[in-house]
Amino acid sequence: EAQVTQNPRYLITVTGKKLTVTCSQNMNHEYMSWYRQDPGLGLRQIYYSMNVEVTDKGDVPEGYKVSRKEKRNFPLILESPSPNQTSLYFCASRARGTLGAFFGQGTRLTVV
């Protein structure tokens, strides 16, 4: 089954404690991206990657890092999480030349 898998689905952490949210897709897609969703602000892109070792900033990249060492994986790293990064996070992937993106089920992160 074609899918984008994020882990964990829920996470509560403390300020400053590094964390990684993993994202994996099994469709051999070139494009992957991360979004965060906040009430009243909608979905905003954090980072995206157009292929292995190619990443670029989206609209709200501050406080986040990503890497794309393999085509299937695109982890989101918070080196020093802060409460304003409390949000619902989505990973997405799509193939080059196609128009429909597949989204993961989301990771609800709370930073206290």
Next chain:
Amino acid sequence: DAKTTQPPSMDCAEGRAANLPCNHSTISGNEYVYWYRQIHSQGPQYIIHGLKNNETNEMASLIITEDRKSSTLILPHATLRDTAVYYCIVSIQGGSEKLVFGKGTKLTVNP
């Protein structure tokens, strides 16, 4: 900013057609119209896309006006499970991976 305008909410009776409008008056010639939906807090789900011709798939139909300044997503027989926020997005094919989601339309399907 999103390049589209959608009504914030709509209601539809179960079994009836749901017609969701979207205005995209500044759309350029190489931009496609995409529709996604998000059920509660799940990940957005791709529904359909089009350039200038009307499109239909197993989920919905997309009607694009001749001047391409607006479109309508049609769910022919809405069910309770179609209750969701529906997003209309315009984007070029092959551009950077960025979907700009506006506020969408909250569709409530009533029994």
